[in-house]
Amino acid sequence: MKSWVRYRSRDDRIGFGLQDELGQIHVHDGDMFYTPIPTGVLLKADDVTLLSPCQPSKIVALWNNFHALAAKLGKTVPSHPLFLIKPATSVCGTGASIKRPKSYDGKIVYEGELGIVIGKRCSDVDPGDASRHIFGYTCVNDITAAELLNEDLNFAQWTRAKGFDSFGVLGPCIVPGFDWRAASVVTMLDGVERQNYPLSDMVFGPEQLVSHISRDMTLLPGDVIACGTSLGVGSIKNGSSVRVAIEGIGALTNSLT
Amino acid sequence: MKSWVRYRSRDDRIGFGLQDELGQIHVHDGDMFYTPIPTGVLLKADDVTLLSPCQPSKIVALWNNFHALAAKLGKTVPSHPLFLIKPATSVCGTGASIKRPKSYDGKIVYEGELGIVIGKRCSDVDPGDASRHIFGYTCVNDITAAELLNEDLNFAQWTRAKGFDSFGVLGPCIVPGFDWRAASVVTMLDGVERQNYPLSDMVFGPEQLVSHISRDMTLLPGDVIACGTSLGVGSIKNGSSVRVAIEGIGALTNSLT
Numbered sequence: 001m002k003s004w005v006r007y008r009s010r011d012d013r014i015g016f017g018l019q020d021e022l023g024q025i026h027v028h029d030g031d032m033f034y035t036p037i038p039t040g041v042l043l044k045a046d047d048v049t050l051l052s053p054c055q056p057s058k059i060v061a062l063w064n065n066f067h068a069l070a071a072k073l074g075k076t077v078p079s080h081p082l083f084l085i086k087p088a089t090s091v092c093g094t095g096a097s098i099k100r101p102k103s104y105d106g107k108i109v110y111e112g113e114l115g116i117v118i119g120k121r122c123s124d125v126d127p128g129d130a131s132r133h134i135f136g137y138t139c140v141n142d143i144t145a146a147e148l149l150n151e152d153l154n155f156a157q158w159t160r161a162k163g164f165d166s167f168g169v170l171g172p173c174i175v176p177g178f179d180w181r182a183a184s185v186v187t188m189l190d191g192v193e194r195q196n197y198p199l200s201d202m203v204f205g206p207e208q209l210v211s212h213i214s215r216d217m218t219l220l221p222g223d224v225i226a227c228g229t230s231l232g233v234g235s236i237k238n239g240s241s242v243r244v245a246i247e248g249i250g251a252l253t254n255s256l257t
Numbered sequence: 258m259k260s261w262v263r264y265r266s267r268d269d270r271i272g273f274g275l276q277d278e279l280g281q282i283h284v285h286d287g288d289m290f291y292t293p294i295p296t297g298v299l300l301k302a303d304d305v306t307l308l309s310p311c312q313p314s315k316i317v318a319l320w321n322n323f324h325a326l327a328a329k330l331g332k333t334v335p336s337h338p339l340f341l342i343k344p345a346t347s348v349c350g351t352g353a354s355i356k357r358p359k360s361y362d363g364k365i366v367y368e369g370e371l372g373i374v375i376g377k378r379c380s381d382v383d384p385g386d387a388s389r390h391i392f393g394y395t396c397v398n399d400i401t402a403a404e405l406l407n408e409d410l411n412f413a414q415w416t417r418a419k420g421f422d423s424f425g426v427l428g429p430c431i432v433p434g435f436d437w438r439a440a441s442v443v444t445m446l447d448g449v450e451r452q453n454y455p456l457s458d459m460v461f462g463p464e465q466l467v468s469h470i471s472r473d474m475t476l477l478p479g480d481v482i483a484c485g486t487s488l489g490v491g492s493i494k495n496g497s498s499v500r501v502a503i504e505g506i507g508a509l510t511n512s513l514t
Contacts, residue, residue: 057314058344063412075411082412085342085420087315089475102381103472123422124359154332155320155339156413163342163474165380215360217420218346 003173003250004032004136006055006093007048014051017043019173033119033135033221052093052170053138054117054222059086059168060213061142063158065203065228072231081204081212084158086142086226090168097257098143099166100238106147108236108256111229112187112195112244115140116206117174118223125214130207133219136176137206139185139244139252140226141169146235170224172250179248180206187232188243195232199246202227260430260507261289261393263312263350264305271308274300276430290376290392290478309350309427310395311374311479316343316425317470318399320415322460322485329488338461338469341415343399343483347425354514355400356423357495363404365493365513368486369444369452369501372397373463374431375480382471387464390476393433394463396442396509397483398426398501403492427481429507436505437463444489445500452489456503459484 005025006016016036017027023045028036032054063082064070070077092098100108119135148161162168180199187195204212209225219225236242236256245251262282263273273293274284280302285293289311320339321327327334349355357365376392405418419425437456444452461469466482476482493499493513502508 057346058342078409078412080408080417082409082414082417084416085315085344087342087474089314089477101472151337152335152339155335157339159341159416160337160339160473165475215358216417217344218422220346 003175004053005173006051006053007043008051009043009048019045050094050172052091053172053174054170054224055088056091056222056224057088057220059090059224059226061086061162061226062209062228066197066201066230067203068197068201069230070203077203081209083213084162086162086168089165090163092166092169094171094252094254096166096169096254098169098236098254099257101145101164104145104148106145109144109146109233110187110189110236110242111142111144111233112185113140113142113229114180114185114199114227114246115170116209116225116227118210118219118225119221121218121220122214123218125211127207127211130210133210133214134206135221136174137178137180137249138170138174138224139172139246139249140224141242141244141252141254142226142229143167143169169252169254171252175249183246183248185230186245189234189236190240194234195230197230197232201230260432261310262430263308263310264300265308266300266305276302307351307429309348310429310431311427311481312345313348313479313481314345314477316347316481316483318343318419318483319466319485323454323458323487324460325454325458326487327460334460338466340470341419343419343425346422347420349423349426351428351509351511353423353426353511355426355493355511356421356514358402358421361402361405363402366401366403366490367444367446367493367499368399368401368490369442370397370399370486371437371442371456371484371503372427373466373482373484375467375476375482376478378475378477379471380475382468384464384468387467390467390471391463392478393431394435394437394506395427395431395481396429396501396503396506397481398499398509398511399483399486400424400426426509426511428509432506440503440505442487443502445502446491446493447497451491452487454487454489458487
């Protein structure tokens, strides 16, 4: 299965292309979503640093979208997707440092998730038409400064807690046509498995999410819907490494600094 | 006082310029925030349709930032700005229709507010240095689909309720160097005054907001911080017109359709 990547080359140029099974990148020009044009240039994986595979205008991040986690937390399953926005400035790619905010000494939490990458500007999409607007899938590590969330009793600070620079980890690539139904999200903390949950347990699947959310706001090419997490969320210590992997997509590895 | 506007001309070209006291627009080229270059072209106000005066990557929208409203709602004054993000796709300008979401029959609420327009990419800004990063000020009508907010008892849907297309009304212009300290926000619904509150009642003023929020996420040129509203929030019926005015900036007039 080929996958789309964005990279920075050794001569500091940013580009994108299709990565093949050998890891080689077939460089493309133009726009990834509408008019990718093969240039004939081939790069080795070792010659580039991967970046976030797209540059979303927003990440729409779901809360309470897995039956198992809802049951554990004693929450009812929602009747409409529940979400917040992580800003474009929160995005980083595999290998990038997750940066502890200067003003925050508290607990920082990882959440391994599936990410839907939007391919076409869309609003009011019917569920049966949603797959046409999905460019592909990526892995997400939805980072949270957990102690900020309920710091003010009148207002849950979802945006603040999850919106810091480098808290929207995406990658390593985007896989079009990925079959999420049989896949699991596996999160390792310093080599120890902490999450391993099936995507089939989602409350709202990708087509439903695209349809519902596109009725709430226009979605743009490259926008990412982070499908929410399930059991096994935990905290990351300074220096620790988190790896979010989905078989068929790849692995996203980042350390907290 | 001159102010920056964006417009669509009769021949469907989008541009920007400085509007003078007579309403004439002195067209500029380049980038409004870094390198605005006067072209010598002058347009009459009647020859253009005003657009939102900037195209923010995000609107950071404050909740509970006025002492009078906090007192009325019986809420404690927060120790840190409380905010959500309204997406770029929510933005519209003066004269544009506020569009009722197709899926929503409930109450839609106006909130007249002061908007801070960021001029420079910034993070971790000291309060004393914040004014350097403020390009100017605009009016905001922060629209909310109020009945969605608490539809799910486990999760306040701020982003969904406030993120719909056309729910982030900005304009009519950006005024650099505007002195907000002596100004009031006046909101009229179908010609009847509903809000008239002094900006001096803010919990966190503009410099403090820029400083605090820039420690939570990087702010980009054109980003808008909506400073929150005070007393007199109310609902808009289909066909009704709302006018948010701040003396020294201008008036933002929109109808719900």
